Amino acid sequence: MIIAGNLKTNHTRASTKDYIEILNKFMYVNSIKDKVYIFPPFTAIDNFITNVKVGIQNAYPTESGSFTGEIGFSQIEEFKIDTILIGHSERRHILGESNELIQEKFNFFKEKNFIIFYCIGEPLEIRKQGLDAVLEYIDNQLIGIDLNYENLIIAYEPVWAIGTGVSASVKEIKETHLALKEKFSKPLLYGGSVKPSSVKEILEIDEVDGVLIGTASWKIEDFNKILEISKEI
Ligand code: 13P
DSSP, X not given: OEEEEEOTTOOOHHHHHHHHHHHHHHHHHTTOOSEEEEEOOGGGOOOOOSSSXXXXXXXXXXXXXXXXXXXXXXXXXXXXXXXXXXXXXXXXXXXXXXXXXXXXXHHHHHHTTOEEEEEEOOOHHHHTTOHHHHHHHHHHHTTTOOXXXXXXXXXXXXXXXXXXXXXXXXXXXXXXXXXXXXXOOSOEEEESSOOTTTHHHHHTSTTOOEEEESHHHHSHHHHHHHHHHHHTO
């Protein structure tokens, strides 16, 4: 099982250090066998000594150069990071990232052999039109993405379920994942308001290979609770 926490714009350098230490200890004491990934904010990235895999939330597809406010491969390499989130809905919809830029990022970090968490998912108006419309929307997000790339992990995160406190239903997740798994054979995570109270029923869905968690990963107690629950599945 893959359990990933996206800290987004939360936590400081100091609190991330504490978070990772507590998490690492918890995983050791409880013999957690999941693959655990944490995506801290840029300023908190460090050479952590931990079993937790630390990834980057975003980067520009460049070695270095003039891209004010962005970081490139050389800034990531310094910390020996080889995992990145690409296509997150907040970058697509709030920061206006185009499919073209997302494809460029994908290809750049694929060349670098990164583990890529590629995020897909539809907005509410598309979900309201039914599953076919959802799949058509997602097909567009998959254009130019090499679905055979060996280090690819896909996260289905419906935009309407992110940060709303209301996850997609088990039925919606199951039917969407079933249909998506006909398109590719890569690990497929669900993300969108996963909480300690809902993670069991979500992880029990056969077609769910793990979860990508925002809000419920920000408090280490909640994230650890999720890991504890995942152990029983
Ligand atoms: P929430 O868990 O807060 O809905 O966020 C999900 C997410 O965006 C993970 O990348």
